[in-house]
Amino acid sequence: MVGQTLGPLRFIPGKNRGRYPYCNSVYIEEAGILIDPASDRQILSELRDTHAVREIWLSHWHEDHFRHLDLFEDVPFRISERDHPPLTGIETFLDWYAMENPEYRAFWAAMVRDQFHFRARKPAGFFQDREIIDLGSLTVEVVPTPGHTPGHLAFYFRESRILFMGDYDLTPFGPWYGDLLSDIDQTIESIHRLKAIPAEIRLTGHETGLFSGSVEKLWDDYENVIYERNRKLLNLLASPKTLDEVVSAWIVYGRPREPEAFFEFGERAIMKKHLDRLVKKGRIDQNREKFQIKN
Ligand SMILES: [Zn+2]
Incomplete structure (x- = not known):
């Protein structure tokens, strides 16, 4: 076999x-x-x-x-x-x-x-x-x-x-x-x-x-992907952005990919999790539809 x-x-x-x-x-x-x-x-x-x-x-x-x-x-x-x-x-x-x-x-x-x-x-x-x-x-x-x-x-x-x-x-x-x-x-x-x-x-x-x-380095790289997504998102939110604008930055997948029902969906889903978490942790503000980093 x-x-x-x-x-x-x-x-x-x-x-x-x-x-x-x-x-x-x-x-x-x-x-x-x-x-x-x-x-x-x-x-x-x-x-x-x-x-x-x-x-x-x-x-x-x-x-x-x-x-x-x-x-x-x-x-x-x-x-x-x-x-x-x-x-x-x-x-x-x-x-x-x-x-x-x-x-x-x-x-x-x-x-x-x-x-x-x-x-x-x-x-x-x-x-x-x-x-x-x-x-x-x-x-x-x-x-x-x-x-x-x-x-x-x-x-x-x-x-x-x-x-x-x-x-x-x-x-x-x-x-x-x-x-x-x-x-x-x-x-x-x-x-x-x-x-x-x-x-x-x-x-x-x-x-x-x-x-x-040893897979120490691989673990670090794997975990760092989370922090890297977060860092890029915070940079983006130096000026106010809607969720749609965040999604179109393609932080997770790097570039627009097809089919949308798969990749746009995934990008949005993961970015939403980061945004919710940052709001909860008091790192960003949500004003109506827009998110922005707190000064
Ligand atoms: Zn799975």
């Missing part, structure tokens, strides 16, 4: 280096558990046909992590209770992205249904924060890592010291925290929590996905 064996685990890289709309999957051989089934439909189909997949675990509710869950309709899956609501129906799913623009909503509804095979499904159970799961020869610690999503989970394989970190993915793009219930400060706390775990190997949901040895 394709993939890379890491002690008791098999790391299955996603198509296109695990870039969205794909992600890297992890398979726990002995227990027949597949984490985040969205890497490569063909490989996952083969895994289903040739190996026993007895349970699916989801790190969080995002579509690029459940894309091929439909291959495993008769297999029980688990997720955190906090991240379960968007999997109960497409309208709730879109609400959780705080998606208000009707055109964007229509684009996303079709995409999530057709490309990501969204089906409302009931989980067999929920993970508890800090739950210790005994799989016989391996012990897995469930690590709550809210911020990206409220119920995002990492999984730490204690004996082999392998940590699967989901979307705390150490990519140059940096963290996403643009959903209705995403939170910048929780994201920072989760980064610190993951950083403190003495893992020898770190696996992530996207891109490189497999890191051994």
